[in-house]
Amino acid sequence: xxxxxxxxxxxxxxxxxxxxxxxxxxxxxxxxxxxxxxxxxxxxxxxxxxxxxxxxxxxxxxxxxxxxxxxxxxxxxxxxxxxxxxxxxxxxxxxxxxxxxxxxxxxxxxxxx
Amino acid sequence: xxxxxxxxxxxxxxxxxxxxxxxxxxxxxxxxxxxxxxxxxxxxxxxxxxxxxxxxxxxxxxxxxxxxxxxxxxxxxxxxxxxxxxxxxxxxxxxxxxxxxxxxxxxxxxxxxxxxxxx
Numbered sequence: 001x002x003x004x005x006x007x008x009x010x011x012x013x014x015x016x017x018x019x020x021x022x023x024x025x026x027x028x029x030x031x032x033x034x035x036x037x038x039x040x041x042x043x044x045x046x047x048x049x050x051x052x053x054x055x056x057x058x059x060x061x062x063x064x065x066x067x068x069x070x071x072x073x074x075x076x077x078x079x080x081x082x083x084x085x086x087x088x089x090x091x092x093x094x095x096x097x098x099x100x101x102x103x104x105x106x107x108x109x110x111x112x113x
Numbered sequence: 114x115x116x117x118x119x120x121x122x123x124x125x126x127x128x129x130x131x132x133x134x135x136x137x138x139x140x141x142x143x144x145x146x147x148x149x150x151x152x153x154x155x156x157x158x159x160x161x162x163x164x165x166x167x168x169x170x171x172x173x174x175x176x177x178x179x180x181x182x183x184x185x186x187x188x189x190x191x192x193x194x195x196x197x198x199x200x201x202x203x204x205x206x207x208x209x210x211x212x213x214x215x216x217x218x219x220x221x222x223x224x225x226x227x228x229x230x231x232x
Contacts, residue, residue, distance in 0.1 A: 003157075033219065042117075042204050042222030043158070056219065089156065102220070104150075104158035 002026075004105035006092050012111045013082055021077040021108045025094030032075050033102060034067055035091040043091055049075060082112045115140045117207050119223035126195050127231050134190045134226045136205030142166075147181065147188045148206040148220065158204070164188065195230045202227045 005024040013019050025032050030051055035043035045059040049069045057067070064082075069075040079086055089109050093102040116139040126132045138147065149161040162172065164181055172179045176193045192199055206220040 035220075040224070042206070042224050043220070045219040045221070048219055059219070091158065093158075101160050101163055103160065106155060106157040109156075 004092055004094050004103055006090075006105040006108050008108060009106065010109045010111075012113060015082060015084060015112055017082055019079050019082055019110065021079075021090050021110070023075045023077070023092030023094075023105060025073065025075070025092070026103060027073075029094035029096050029103075030072070031095040031097060031100075031102070032069060033093040033095075034075070034077050035093065035104075037089045037091055037107070039088075046077070046090075079110075082110075084112045086110060087112045115142075115145075115207050115209055115221045117205050117221055117223035119205055119226050121226045122224070123227045123229070125229045125231060128197060129194050131191060131193050132195055132228065134192075134203050134205075134228065136188045136190065136223060138186050138188065138205070138207045140207060140209055142209045144209075146208040148208065149179065149188075149190050150204045150206060150222075152202040152204060152225070154201070161190075192228075195228075197230050197232050200228060200230045 004026055007022045032049040034046040036046055037043040047054055047060055047067050048056040051072045052069055064080045067077045087110055089107040091104055091107045093104045095102040118137045121135055145166045147164045151159040151161055162179055169181050169183055178191045180189045202225045204222050204225045206222045208220050
């Protein structure tokens with residue numbers, strides 16, 4: 001596609017449930033990032049992939065959060081045992097290389113009730 | 114540690130006025146990158162500019178201009194002759210150089226400035 005695509009655009013889940021958020025990067029982009037944006041805040045870095053491997057996962061808040069990118073393209077962010085504090089917009093970005101500009105998707109708004 | 118401060122939470126201007134959005138940063142690195150992104154109501158972050166720490170030359174792109182001053186650790190953004198379509202949240206971000214010097218690391222964002230342009 002022309003841009004970074006994220007699905008679903010909105011997700012409402014109950015506390016304690018498991019959720020998966022999907023990101024389709026721009027074709028040919030090897031670098032992929034996940035960010036989390038809480039209301040009224042700037043995005044916060046979660047994890048960075050170079051190809052299939054997670055090169056930097058220092059932003060993941062705890063072990064309930066996990067992300068994969070098995071074929072070096074689509075990535076899935078997985079959250080186990082969701083908590084109300086996980087409610088936020090989850091943004092995905094991709095770039096051609098790590099040192100080039102990152103292009104963001106429109107995000108997935110996650111609401112945990 | 115890195116930090117980005119956007120002291121202006123919200124700004125309102127009347128259409129055609131000029132407006133400057135402030136950004137002050139902190140970093141211990143000598144090599145770093147500064148960015149501005151626009152986030153319209155649709156939610157998608159739109160890249161506006163990237164500037165590396167060795168290039169202090171100001172830049173102009175149409176109605177947009179950026180003033181980078183290392184002496185004051187500031188990277189301010191000015192919109193000339195503002196338009197209603199400029200209404201959005203604007204984020205300043207910092208990226209420190211990677212250990213292997215291959216390029217920009219992950220972005221650290223400020224809290225954003227919400228700009229409203231009144232027709």
